[in-house]
Structure formats: structure tokens, C-alpha cells
Amino acid sequence: MTTQKMPNAFQRFTHRFAMMRSVSAFLSIGLHRLDTVVLKVTKGKHTVAELVGLPMIQITTIGAKSGEPRTMPLVSLIDGERIALIGSNFGQKNNPGWYYNLKAHPQCTVNLNGQAGEYIARETQGEEREKYWQMAVSVYGGYALYKIRAAHRQIPVMILEPIK
Numbered sequence: 001m002t003t004q005k006m007p008n009a010f011q012r013f014t015h016r017f018a019m020m021r022s023v024s025a026f027l028s029i030g031l032h033r034l035d036t037v038v039l040k041v042t043k044g045k046h047t048v049a050e051l052v053g054l055p056m057i058q059i060t061t062i063g064a065k066s067g068e069p070r071t072m073p074l075v076s077l078i079d080g081e082r083i084a085l086i087g088s089n090f091g092q093k094n095n096p097g098w099y100y101n102l103k104a105h106p107q108c109t110v111n112l113n114g115q116a117g118e119y120i121a122r123e124t125q126g127e128e129r130e131k132y133w134q135m136a137v138s139v140y141g142g143y144a145l146y147k148i149r150a151a152h153r154q155i156p157v158m159i160l161e162p163i164k
Contacts, residue, residue, distance in 0.1 A: 035073040047073050054140060057083060058111040059160075061101035070101060076112075077135050083110060083119065084132040087156035088142075091149030099156055110160060119160040132157045 035047040039058065047056045055078060060071040077084040089096040102108060102121040110119050124132060136143045136157070147155055 060109040062105035064100040064104035083160040085158045086136045088146040091146030118163040121158050124157045129157045
């Protein structure tokens with residue numbers, strides 16, 4: 001059962017603005033930093049991206065190279081107990097750092113709606129990947145543009161499943 005909320009008209013409008021190449025270039029550098037500050041100020045309750053209808057989690061991974069914990073806010077897709085993450089990196093040349101962290105160390109901690117939980121990550125393929133890719137594009141159309149910009153690589157789709 002999919003539990004993902006669809007964006008309203010205002011949110012779709014702001015998404016179109018965020019999809020612009022110059023805006024997404026700025027967001028790729030600054031959004032996670034700004035979200036980190038807003039999360040601290042709101043005691044982990046809100047992010048900037050959340051205000052425009054993008055569902056957010058805070059994820060703590062173990063650095064692939066450093067071995068140190070890394071926490072950052074990420075757009076997520078909620079599908080029952082599963083959480084999907086799209087490694088678009090705003091359509092940039094490389095996959096995002098968190099992707100490499102999860103590939104090296106699949107266990108992670110997720111904070112969702114103020115509740116922390118332990119998850120295991122895995123990369124999707126085939127029909128499962130397509131299902132989550134289509135879900136992502138329906139929530140944020142910018143992913144379709146990022147796919148064009150990152151045509152040299154397949155944008156990874158990671159699934160986080162709770163450890164029970």
C-alpha cells in the first residue's frame with residue numbers, strides 16, 4: 001500500500017521552479033545545508049523541502065571511506081514500511097555520497113516524523129525500480145529532468161526496509 005501524499009497545485013508550481021537548471025544547481029549545493037539548519041531550529045520537525053511538499057527523512061549512514069556517521073535530510077518516498085530514495089543528485093555527473101555510503105554499509109538509521117528506526121538498504125532493479133521511479137516522478141517531476149541531465153548514468157533507486 002502506497003502512503004505517499006501527492007503535491008498540491010502550489011507545491012507543483014514550486015517544483016517547476018526548482019527544476020530549472022540554475023535553481024537545481026544552487027539547490028544541489030545548498031539545500032541540504034539549509035535543511036540541516038531548519039531541522040536544528042525546529043528540533044527535527046521541519047525542512048525547507050518539506051514546505052514545498054517533498055516528503056523528508058533524516059538518514060544517518062556510515063561513510064564509505066571515512067567510517068564516520070553522516071546524517072543528512074533526504075527526499076523520500078514512503079510505501080508502507082518501505083522508504084525509497086532516489087539517487088538523482090539533482091542530475092549531476094556523479095551519484096550522491098549517501099548512495100556510496102549505503103552500498104558500503106547498508107544498515108542505517110532513519111528519523112521519520114520524529115521516530116527513529118533502523119533500516120537495511122538495497123538497490124532496486126527491473127520492475128521494482130521502475131515502480132519506485134514512476135512514484136518519484138509523480139511526486140516530483142524534476143526527477144524526469146534529472147534523468148535527462150544524468151543520461152550518462154542510471155539514477156539509482158534505493159529501498160530502505162525496517163530491521164525487525
